[in-house]
Amino acid sequence: MSGEQCSLVAARSKARKARFDRKRPSARQRGYTRQWERESKAFLADYPVCVRCGEPSELVDHIKAHKGNQQLFWDRTNWQPLCHHCHNSAKQSEERRKS
Ligand SMILES: [Zn+2]
Numbered sequence: 779m780s781g782e783q784c785s786l787v788a789a790r791s792k793a794r795k796a797r798f799d800r801k802r803p804s805a806r807q808r809g810y811t812r813q814w815e816r817e818s819k820a821f822l823a824d825y826p827v828c829v830r831c832g833e834p835s836e837l838v839d840h841i842k843a844h845k846g847n848q849q850l851f852w853d854r855t856n857w858q859p860l861c862h863h864c865h866n867s868a869k870q871s872e873e874r875r876k877s
Contacts, residue, residue, distance in 0.1 A: 817852070825859040830868075835859030839868065 818838040828835045839860045844850035860868065 814851075818857075821854065821857055822859055827859065828861040828864055829858045830864040831861060833861040833863070836861050837865055839865055843872075 821838050822835050826835055827833070837860055838857050840850065841856050841858050842850060844856070850856050
């Protein structure tokens with residue numbers, strides 16, 4: 779009985795984890811790790827202004843899509859500081875170009 783209980787709990791937590799993983803995009807797989815968080819924060823400290831609108835920068839964008847390429851990903855010359863608004867509109871126009 780207790781064994782059954784255990785496997786039930788295990789199955790439940792596995793399902794919960796699967797749901798959790800689905801909800802989260804595979805940011806980590808694409809290289810957005812703790813190291814990235816640290817490096818990008820340092821970058822934003824050096825470049826506190828959005829390159830597009832001059833508002834305070836909030837995130838680091840890759841000028842050239844890295845598509846998982848580690849060299850491009852970590853190349854600071856491929857980074858630009860953006861605010862959320864500009865990042866979103868940049869990504870949207872990129873999506874439009876693709877389709
Ligand atoms: Zn901006």
